[in-house]
Amino acid sequence: MTAQIECADLVRIFSAEGVEVQALQGLTLRVDRGELTAVVGASGSGKSTLLSILSGLDVPTAGSANVAGHDLLAMDTRERTAYRRHSVGFVWQQTSRNLLPYLTAGENLAMALAVARSPRRQRSARVGELLDLLEVGAVRDRRPAQMSGGQQQRVAIAVALANAPEVLFADEPTGELDEASSQLVFDALRDVNERLGVTVLIVTHDQRVSHQVRRTVQIRDGRLSTEVLRTTRLDAQGVEQHHAEEYAVLDRVGRLQLPEEYLKALSLKDLVRLELEPDHVKVHPTADEEAPS
Numbered sequence: 001m002t003a004q005i006e007c008a009d010l011v012r013i014f015s016a017e018g019v020e021v022q023a024l025q026g027l028t029l030r031v032d033r034g035e036l037t038a039v040v041g042a043s044g045s046g047k048s049t050l051l052s053i054l055s056g057l058d059v060p061t062a063g064s065a066n067v068a069g070h071d072l073l074a075m076d077t078r079e080r081t082a083y084r085r086h087s088v089g090f091v092w093q094q095t096s097r098n099l100l101p102y103l104t105a106g107e108n109l110a111m112a113l114a115v116a117r118s119p120r121r122q123r124s125a126r127v128g129e130l131l132d133l134l135e136v137g138a139v140r141d142r143r144p145a146q147m148s149g150g151q152q153q154r155v156a157i158a159v160a161l162a163n164a165p166e167v168l169f170a171d172e173p174t175g176e177l178d179e180a181s182s183q184l185v186f187d188a189l190r191d192v193n194e195r196l197g198v199t200v201l202i203v204t205h206d207q208r209v210s211h212q213v214r215r216t217v218q219i220r221d222g223r224l225s226t227e228v229l230r231t232t233r234l235d236a237q238g239v240e241q242h243h244a245e246e247y248a249v250l251d252r253v254g255r256l257q258l259p260e261e262y263l264k265a266l267s268l269k270d271l272v273r274l275e276l277e278p279d280h281v282k283v284h285p286t287a288d289e290e291a292p293s
C-alpha cells in the first residue's frame with residue numbers, strides 16, 4: 001500500500017507570552033491511499049494543530065509530514081497554494097466556511113469548479129454529477145439558509161470534491177448536526193471514499209465516529225495513544241457482524257500510552273513494574289514501600 005499521509009515525529013511548540021505549549025509531542029501517523037480514517041481526541045489534544053499542518057496552513061517545529069507526494073515542510077508559498085487548490089479538499093464544521101451564503105448549491109459548486117480550472121463546457125454537467133453523488137440534486141437551486149444542516153454538509157462535501165482531490169480533510173463535519181443528519185454525512189463520506197477512492201481523514205472530538213469508520217486513531221497529549229480497528233465478518237447465517245478492537249500505539253522508541261481507565265482502575269502512576277512473559281508484558285502498580293525514595 002502507498003502512504004497518502006505520512007507524518008513522523010511531528011512536534012509543534014507554540015510560544016505565547018513566554019509560555020511554551022507543546023501541542024504535538026512526536027506524533028507519527030500513516031494513512032494509506034484510499035483509507036477512511038478518523039482522528040479523535042479531547043479538546044486541547046492537538047487535533048486542530050495536526051489538521052493545520054496537514055492542510056498546509058501551519059508548519060511543524062520538528063518532524064516530517066508528507067501528503068499526496070508533497071513534502072509539507074519543503075513547499076514555498078506558490079507550491080502551498082497549488083497543494084491546497086489541487087491536491088486536497090476541505091470540509092469544515094461551519095457552513096459559512098464551506099459555502100458562500102448568497103450563492104445556491106449549484107453556483108457554489110460551479111465556482112469551486114472554476115477555481116479548480118475544470119473545463120467551462122463540462123461544468124454544468126459536473127455540478128449535476130457531484131450533487132447527485134451526494135444525493136442533494138434536489139437543492140441545486142437553494143441557498144445554504146434554505147437547506148437542512150445535513151444537506152449543507154453534503155453540498156460542502158461536493159464542493160470539496162470539485163478539484164478531484166487525492167485527500168479529503170473533514171474537520172468536525174458533524175459538529176453542528178443532530179444524530180440522524182450526522183449519520184447521513186458519515187454515510188456520504190464513506191460513499192465518496194468507496195466510490196471515488198479518495199483518502200478521507202475526519203478529525204473530531206466525537207468518539208462515536210469509531211462506529212462509522214474502519215480505523216480510528218486517538219490523540220492524547222499531542223501523540224497517538226490508541227487505535228480502534230473495525231472489521232466486518234459474516235456469521236454462520238451470513239449476517240454481517242461488526243467487530244471493533246482497540247490497540248495501544250507503540251512508537252519507535254517503545255513508548256506507549258496506557259488508556260486512562262486502566263491508570264485509574266489500578267492507580268497506576270509515576271513508576272510501574274514491568275514483567276516480560278513469553279507472549280505478553282505485565283504492568284504492575286508499585287506499592288509505596290516498593291518505590292525507591
Ligand SMILES: Nc1ncnc2c1ncn2[C@@H]1O[C@H](COP(=O)(O)OP(=O)(O)OP(=O)(O)O)[C@@H](O)[C@H]1O
Pocket residue numbers: 014015016021022023041042043044045046047048049050205
Ligand atoms: N496558536 C496557538 N498559540 C498557543 N497555543 C496554542 C495555539 N494553538 C493551539 N495551542 C495549544 O495547543 C494545544 C493543542 O491545541 P489544538 O487546538 O490542536 O487541540 P484540539 O484537540 O484541536 O482542541 P479542540 O477540540 O478544542 O479544538 C492546546 O493546549 C492549545 O491551547
